[in-house]
Amino acid sequence: MSQTISAHVSDQNHGHVDQEGLKTLGFWIFLVTDCLLFATFFAAYAVLRTHTEGGFSAKDFNVPNFIIETFILLTSSFTSGLAVLSMHKGNKKGLIRWLIITLLLGAAFVGLEVKEFADLAAEGATISRSAFLTSFFALVGTHGAHVTFGIFWMIGILFQLSKRGITPVTTRKVSLVSLYWHFLDAVWIFILTVVYLMGVM
Amino acid sequence: MDNSHFFVTGDPMIYGADVSIILVSLAIIIYLTYFKKWGWLWREWITTVDHKKIGIMYLLSSLLMLFRGGVDAVLMRIQLAVPNSHFLASEHYNEIFTTHGTIMILFMAMPFMFALFNMVVPLQIGARDVAYPFLNAVSFWLFFLGAMLLNISFVIGGSPNAGWLSYAPLSENDFSPGPGQNFWIWGIQISGIGSLMTGINFVVTILKMRTPTMRLRDMPLFSWSVLASSIAILGVFPIFTATLAMLTIDRLLGGHFFTMTGGGNPMMWVNLIWMWGHPEVYIVVLPAFGVFSEIVATFSKKRIFGYASMVFSMIAISIVSYYTWVHHFFTMGAGANVNIVFAICTMIIAIPTGVKVFNWLFTMYRGRIRITQPMLWFMAFVPCFLVGGATGVMLAAAPADYQYHNSYFLIAHFHQVLIGGVVFGYLAGMYYWFPKIFGIKLNERLGKWAFWTWQIGFYVCFMPQYALGFMGMTRRMYTYNSTMGWDMGWAPLNMISTVGAFLMGIGFIFQVWQILYSIKHGERDVTGDAWDGRTLEWSIPSPPPVYNFAILPVVKGRDAWWYQKQEMQKGSYQKEAVKYEPIHMPNNSGIPFLMAVCFFIAGFGFTFEWWWMGIAGLIGVFITLFARSFQYNTDHFISVEEIERTENALRNHGSIHRTAN
């Protein structure tokens, strides 16, 4: 029974699995399942987008607002990448600075989204006005909730970084939060296209 | 919302339940206090991250839920036993069929499955724990407290009554006001999040935690079935979470996803919930297939026939199961094209399933078959699942389905596959691995009594229901022959069916008796290899030490332990020098339990639309997440001396000569 044995754990001589790599794979799989969560909201939106009940419709979205939101989030995705780059160079100060910039851009994004929702509600376009608006608020709101969660997560990591510096554990955490942030930007591309652009076109 | 009826009143049976709940809780508290067991409970069980203990807790909870769901079933059958019955009020009957279905699928089958995952997979692949032991504990407590949230609904607030999948618009505020429906949403939402995390956990465990010498193509078939089932979990539980969130938005925030007004579309609910619901039944049945593959090989003393086709068919089932969901609502009227595609996919999925049945039979062919308890359940499974599958193909024919839809024919069909496939499979798994986890063999004589009452009960209960379906009896019917004086001829068959339900109940009582009796008087397994097994879990003592494997086993192909035993008999086995190294293990943690308690508080608050409580619970969840993120001291090493001490103690009273692994 001769065979080639492929090593699938990095330090197999001790039988201990590479914990940080394991968590990265698990988080990646979680992100894929999160995609399916968004897909379900997209499916509901796609089915219900014409059910406006004569009220606010997708044609009426505030164009400058969503354009600014898009570029803010895209830039924050870029800066979170720069944070990871600083980390790989061992530059703790740069890492923290870029993370804070990312976080602030994220907060600006959430702020604009809250403003957009408030403006809609003031126009009478609330979540209970029509099925279209329900599915819109649910889809975009779920994304916004994810961004908000990411902001709090980054704050937690910042505290750990300032206390412990760049260790294998904090490296993994920064990599994961950055991956999460890129993922949210990728989801936003589809929200921009399917909800806003296809709405106003 | 009207909260004046916080406690459910009016029904003597509910008062009886109230009294018994209070008495049992008091008894547990007094027992724990009198014997000073609170610390033990906290240290050994509530904070544990050991997959074996988590598996045991899953097993106990699922048996408890089997009892609860079984009581619901018996109450329904009593109501239907005779015409014009008023044993239950009609509203109460609706509540009972709702909780019966929800509990049996989500709180009995799922945790029973997770019990087997946890008890067996790491042992079978030569791992010391799952990939994320902490997350594993979170999953368990989310399941458990989610289940408790649904279960308290029958004494507090009122049970849900819109059916186990709560079709909209019936489940919307207009038609189901009050907390009952919310209990359903939050109970299964919370436990569903736990299930998703278990899915991630076991996919990564199987891909990454196998002992370094075990290739995927040497992996035991049960572990393969867990992989297939977990992939399906990852594919559908997010849909479930999102769909329940949509119903929550409708009920809590006045949204219009599935309402009759405001442009909502109730059919969208049916579409989305079955996108999860159909793969869900394959999720629960795949591990049962895995259990049978292990059992048949062991008790035929043969390698499993057609290993590669077994693996391929399981993966095929887990993918194709994603493309069959419309067969639950052919009658919705989505058009011929839609129905044709999904009818064909439904029929296709019968092919890999058929391949598996043939493979099991060919494994038995010319094998040295031993009829043990697990084997008995396997042999009961084959004909039962065969008939259930065949009636499934009948239902899959879309035009014919217009006749069978929602009749008792359907009821008989899915009970036949779910009991015949899933329950028989999991019970077989319980009998098979009980000696491994507890070191006790379950009593044979009581087991046979249980087996035969279950079998006779099953056929007596469900065969008449096929006929009742053809005679026009529809599901969820509260009573029949009510006022008109006409006789549909349903009474005799319904009476027979009820007798069968009672027989199955007696079978369950035999099993509880069997477990209790065996714990006290059962034969102790000191060899670690109770059935002359073939896979790695039988190479270690029963019950296994906390770290499972003192030295990671070396695997030279499939059925590793079997071939090692043969080498040992021939004397050609080369025992390597035992050299222990410190073992890295996770620390216990109370955070998973506290996090689940916060989820429970949030769910309870939103159920009664007490926003302050719901939000407070969610904040609690975030605090526990943060607390965990800031925890750096999460694991420890077991020293070589301690391993030596444990191993010597365990090996010394073993009767056969054993090797290091």
Added chain:
Amino acid sequence: MSNQEHTASIKAYVTGFILSIVLTVIPLVLVLNHMMGKAALTVSILLAAVLQFVVQLFFFMHIRDGEGPRYNVMALILGIIFVVTIVAGAIWIMSFNSQVQ
């Protein structure tokens, strides 16, 4: 992680960022100036979105990193199949609704 070969470099991030901006501006211009027919426009902006997703996968998320079996890539491919199934399936199945209402 630190001993692995990283595709992350400042060049990759800047390239990804510029490509993303371009792929965002194109559909914006197309839509706001009503430059095509409805069907062509829908296809073009969806295509731009998919392209931008791919760009981010390679330049931001470093899908090519790592060694051994690419379980993350497999998970992603399976996930994309499921996403398409959910969205396309729901639209197709519910399309009867526009005919019966």
